[in-house]
Amino acid sequence: MRVPLGDGEPGTGSGVARQMDAALVGMGFKATRELLEHVGAFEPRSAMDIARMVIRTVRELVGDTVAHNAYFIRFPKDVPDTVEFWVKCMRDALVPLTIDGRVDLLQLPGYGTYQHTYEELLAAHDELIPSAKDRVTIVHLGGTVEQESARLFRDLAGSVTPLGESDLVLLAELAARTGELPETLPVRDNRAVVNSVRMAAGQPLVFVDTVTDVLRVACHASGGDVTLQERTKFRGFKRRERRVLLAALDAVIADNDGKLGDVTRFAERWKRLGERLHPHEYPQFPCAAEVFAVARGDRRFQSLAGRAEQAYRTEGVVAAASVLSDAPGMLVRSMDRLLREADPAQTEQVLELAGKSLGAVSGRVLCSVREHFANRASPDSARVFASRGRRAWVAGDNRKPLRSMVINRAIRMLDAELLGRVPACERIVIHPDVLDVAVPLSGKATEDGFAVLPRGTRTPVDGDVLRFFTYWRQRRERTDFDLSVLLLNKDFQYAGHVSWTSYDTGGAVYSGDITEAKDGATEFIDVTLDAVSARYIVPQVNIYSGEGFDQVAESMFGWMTRERGQEGAPFEPRTVRTRSDMRGSSRVALPIVFGRDDDGRWTATWTHLYLTGSVNFNRVEGHMSNTSRLARAVYEKRYLTMSYLINLLAVKAGSVTVWEPGVRLAEPVVFIGLDQPEGLPEGSEVFTRDRLNRLVPA
Structure with missing residues (x-):
């Protein structure tokens, strides 16, 4: 802003x-x-x-x-009964068009396409009545383009958490414009992006300490996946680029040939890369040649994970922990498994080894493990696993329990380490809206958009009516997205749904089904909050047919809040609370869950997840079980929130105050909130939703 x-x-x-x-x-x-x-x-x-x-x-x-047109011109008013509307479409078609005795709605001339223009829709609606609850977002004056670009490059390159896909693209553009390097590049994905720019310019790679760092650079430079989750087809490299990559590999192995153990994990990719780099043509880099020898199997070298697994099977958890001490991050991430299998004496030894390793582990990993142990006191209703592409799957929680003493001991160790890393700030001002925001441990756990917050963030809903919208524009083939809402009771069991198969269900109304989007299409669902009996509301977007979320020209989801009687067009920009892109590779999007507490107050919990679904014909009825289990698991999980980090900062701060509108501050402060208010003193440091990850200890 x-x-x-x-x-x-x-x-x-x-x-x-x-x-x-x-x-x-x-x-x-x-x-x-x-x-x-x-x-x-x-x-x-x-x-x-x-x-x-x-x-x-x-x-x-x-x-x-x-x-943003709507199928029914008076939506949310005058929406017909579902079956009555289908029958009317059949009558308008004069003859019933059937497939195997069933009506094919897509063949009915009145179904799935707009029957009026956008201008006609606007004319059919009264003007929006202003409300004190309408959103107001402040737009500030910044510095010059050069200053803002340099500031953004420093923030992105120096981030201690992984960036999202679009931020990685932006980082590459900014790295090509500036020759300035930050003091550190803590995240390996970010290093690879910056180093691919340096490689293209013939400059040596920086901050490289593993062979996998070099593989990431080659993948990014080839237009592939820097996270190494997806396979990459390597391009041909210029001679100067080959020299840069091989020199970096040679330096890594020359310092510690034990790092050859990392090669086996991606052996096939190393072999494909070797075909492009021709290491035999560069005898000045003999250690680099060893990498490809291990990949081909000419030299045997066991990985650290393999050695740890062997030690675990033959000698037990303490031996495995000792092996993992050479990779502190891996040891700390493995604490739960090791402690589950340890007897009381072994538990002490494992905790001691882990405690000695904490100082060499990134703050992001420590925060992640701290969140994990905070949820270990009781079994989860279901365990949710999410890939870096936000694809989710659900499994039962069959882990052995951990003793409360062990959990508390691990949490105290992590708290002490994190407290030692937070800076001492003189004056901190906190906006209370930021306290329940989940700590942004990865930009890959969110989507791009407006006012989007990390997965697990819970925010209050201020309004009488929720209005969801999804917009998409197909690129090459006919594409049908379907906005739907699954309603769940207090036990997360089915209580109804709204979709193209059910236009109106007790306080929730659907705007009508659009089945192609050559020029773009929008679908809406209105939910009057005090009229629905459900305890949880789960909006979702299903791909019924055509292109995927990551294939269409445009794809977005958002939600608005309104008061009763506000009127206005179906889409009014000042009622939009959030708008997020949908670019996942799966076929069912689950962006957010809404829940009502015992006092009747509604909150929104961000999920940013996708279900695989079917290739075609996805409907809300087809995956209700997985959706409800996933919604419950995300909603009930205790996420590490900004209140945790702020409490750590408060221990060392000179003063901590809560922001109140109209307050005049005389001296510069550290402000932490979702958006920057007006009136902060010159020289203040501001951490808003786009910079909250900067507060994660390094």
Whole structure:
């Protein structure tokens, strides 16, 4: 929410600034005084260029750059009964078109395509009545484009947590523009992106300490998966690029040939890469040649994980822990398994070995393990596993229990280590809305968009009506996305659903089924919160046919809140609370879960997950069991939240205060909140939703 400084001829553009602010207010945004003064200081044409850029950008953020039409022109009013509507379509078709005796809805001329224009839809709705609960997001004035780019590059490159896919693309673009390197590149994915840029320029790789780091660079440079989850087809490399890669490999093995044990994990990829690098042509890098010898099987070398597994089977948990001490991160991540199998005497030894290794483990891993142990006191209703691509699967919790004494001992060790790493801040100001945000341990556990928060974050719902929307635009073939809602009772059992097979179910209404999206299509579902009897609401998007989420030209999901009687068009940008992209590789999207507590208050819990589903014909009825189990597991899990990190910071802070609107601060502060407020003193350091990962201890 920072607008770079503009340029142009000085003049009087105050009228343009006021018009810009009025347009922003209509979309739920508000410019700061500094931004308005900056725009107003240019002559009108230059001021208008800045204003257009700002308005276009915020419209893209909330998804307002496309026409969100609805199938039923008066939605959410006058939506017909499902079967009655189908019968009417058949009558309008004059003759029943059937397949094996069943009606093929897609062949009915009135079904699945808009029967009116977007302009006709807008004319059929009264104007939106303003509400005090409408969202207002502040837009600030930033620095120059160069300053903002450098700041962003430092934040991305120096991140202590993995970045999402789009941020990795942005990091590569920024790395190509600047020759500046941060002091450290803590995350290996980020190193690979920066190093692939350096390799292309013939510069040596930096911060490389394993052979897998070099493999990641080659994958990224070939347009493949830097996380190594998917296989990559390597491109041909120039001679200078080959020298850079082989020199890095040679240096890693020359320092410690034990690192050849990492090769076997990706042996096939190393063999394919060797075909592109021709290591035999570079006798000056003999240690690099050993990597490919191990990959081919000419030299036997057991991996650390293999040695640890062998020690576990033959000598027990303490021997396995001793082997894993050479890889502290792996040891700490294996603590649960080791402690489950240990007797009391062995437990002490395992905890002692783990305690000695904590100092060499990244803060992100420590936070992740801390969250894990906080959930080990009782069995989970189900265990949810998610890939880096956010594909989820559910399994039962069959782990042996851990004694409460062991859990508490492990948690105290982790807390002490993390406390020692947080910085001492003089003055901290906290916005209370940030406290329940899940600690962003990975950018891959979220989606791009507007006001999107990490998986596990729980936020209150402020409004009488929830309105979900999904928009998609197909690229090559006819594509049918279906927005649906699964309603669950207090035991997470089926209580109803809304979809193209059931337009109206006790307080929830569907806008109508659109079955192709050559020019883009939108579907909506309205849920009147005090009218539904369900305890949980699970919106989802199913791919019925056609292209996947990661294949269509555009794909988004979002939700709005309204008060009763607000009217307005189906899509009103200032009522949009969040909008997220959907780019997963699976066929069913489960972006969020809504739950009601015993006092009747509703909250939203982000999930950012996908179910595999079927190739075609996915419906909400077809995967209710998996969806309900997944929703329950995510909803009941205790996530590590920002309140935990803030409590650690508070121990060392000079003062901690809660932000209140209108408060004037005299000295610079460290502000932590979802969005930056107006009026912070010059020199303040700000951590908002896009920078909360910077608070994770290094």
